[in-house]
Amino acid sequence: MPLSIREFEALARDRLPADVYDFVAGGAEDEVTLRANESAFGRLRLLPRVLRGPATRELGVSLLGMDATMPVLIAPTAFHRLAHPEGEKLTARAAAAAGAIMIVSMGSTVAIEDIADAGGQSLALWFQLYVQPDWAVTEALVRRAERAGCRALVVTVDLTVFGRRERDHRNGFHDLPEGLHCENLRGIAGERGVRQIESTPELSWEHIDRLRATTALPIVLKGLMHPLDAVMAVGHGVSGVIVSNHGGRQLDTAMATIDALPDVAEAVNGRIPVLLDGGVRRGTDVVKALALGASAVAVGRPVIWGLAVAGAAGVTQVLELLRDETDRALGLCGCACLHEVTRDLVQAAPC
Numbered sequence: 001m002p003l004s005i006r007e008f009e010a011l012a013r014d015r016l017p018a019d020v021y022d023f024v025a026g027g028a029e030d031e032v033t034l035r036a037n038e039s040a041f042g043r044l045r046l047l048p049r050v051l052r053g054p055a056t057r058e059l060g061v062s063l064l065g066m067d068a069t070m071p072v073l074i075a076p077t078a079f080h081r082l083a084h085p086e087g088e089k090l091t092a093r094a095a096a097a098a099g100a101i102m103i104v105s106m107g108s109t110v111a112i113e114d115i116a117d118a119g120g121q122s123l124a125l126w127f128q129l130y131v132q133p134d135w136a137v138t139e140a141l142v143r144r145a146e147r148a149g150c151r152a153l154v155v156t157v158d159l160t161v162f163g164r165r166e167r168d169h170r171n172g173f174h175d176l177p178e179g180l181h182c183e184n185l186r187g188i189a190g191e192r193g194v195r196q197i198e199s200t201p202e203l204s205w206e207h208i209d210r211l212r213a214t215t216a217l218p219i220v221l222k223g224l225m226h227p228l229d230a231v232m233a234v235g236h237g238v239s240g241v242i243v244s245n246h247g248g249r250q251l252d253t254a255m256a257t258i259d260a261l262p263d264v265a266e267a268v269n270g271r272i273p274v275l276l277d278g279g280v281r282r283g284t285d286v287v288k289a290l291a292l293g294a295s296a297v298a299v300g301r302p303v304i305w306g307l308a309v310a311g312a313a314g315v316t317q318v319l320e321l322l323r324d325e326t327d328r329a330l331g332l333c334g335c336a337c338l339h340e341v342t343r344d345l346v347q348a349a350p351c
């Protein structure tokens, strides 16, 4: 088994068709943001405390009233069957085994009911939604997620138009291969709908208000970066936010998420949980995000690398690597639990 997420990516790259690898690994335009998400973690340095003696560490976290055994969630990524024939079923099994929260993409290639079945009762599933131009489709998706037992709605707000991913253009990778479909849209959006998710350029706070009126599920906004938007989110009664630039796949040259996090956390001021995704590859990245104000982080591509390398066991190993590394980093920073990870533990490296 690979010893790090970097090794998982290298192995997955050998195994996957080149166009699929590029679809997953790639970002928008010059991929400035894609690289920045990872490199910005590298420019931060930990300033550990010693002699505080935590004999063991507690990594558990409660988010929206749900308990997770670690502060690492599975970010929503579409099309897991590109990486493994059983796709999201295996991701769900691994998430359940690890006690991690799984955010299921609206664009999953296994239907949400089957993902819920595979994960079992103990698995907390959050459903990621792209508001669709046709409100009836959006509402039907919400009902489907509710009926399947999803416990939160994660509304992605950074895909009002599709980012231009030049690797996909070069490779001619535009459609799902024969036999794979967006199964959550089956029976809801017609034959074209199961092949292609639509964006909603006119997306606004009115849609968020309307969603709040439509469902009792807690709503989490994914893909905001600006502190003023975070303040708006609190004002609109949202239950959480995920600081995200879509893994560098949407607006290129957007700030790295870890650089955007401190101002968002300050603006939110503890009123709702702030999560972060983008470039988290090591336990030390998790600790840096916690120190700068995140309640938890999510990982996208590493989960797909795990699936491609070894199915459910690969995803489990990716999650366990992150757990183990986070635990070690906490121990070496003198923290017994996540609340002890304070802002003073992180500084920018001198230039």
Ligand SMILES: Cc1cc2nc3c(=O)[nH]c(=O)nc-3n(C[C@H](O)[C@H](O)[C@H](O)COP(=O)(O)O)c2cc1C
Binding pocket: 023, 024, 025, 037, 075, 076, 077, 078, 105, 106, 107, 128, 156, 222, 244, 245, 246, 247, 248, 249, 277, 278, 279, 280, 298, 299, 300, 301, 302
């Ligand atoms: C292949 C792929 C598919 C994705 N699909 C979705 C999606 O369906 N919905 C969504 O909100 N975000 C989607 N994302 C973005 C992820 O949720 C997440 O923001 C990003 O991958 C985090 O960065 P990381 O991959 O560096 O961990 C996707 C990302 C990738 C790489």
Ligand SMILES: O=C(O)C(=O)c1ccccc1
Binding pocket: 078, 107, 159, 197, 246, 249
């Ligand atoms: O590729 C993505 O980043 C993504 O968000 C997406 C959205 C819809 C369908 C497939 C992928």
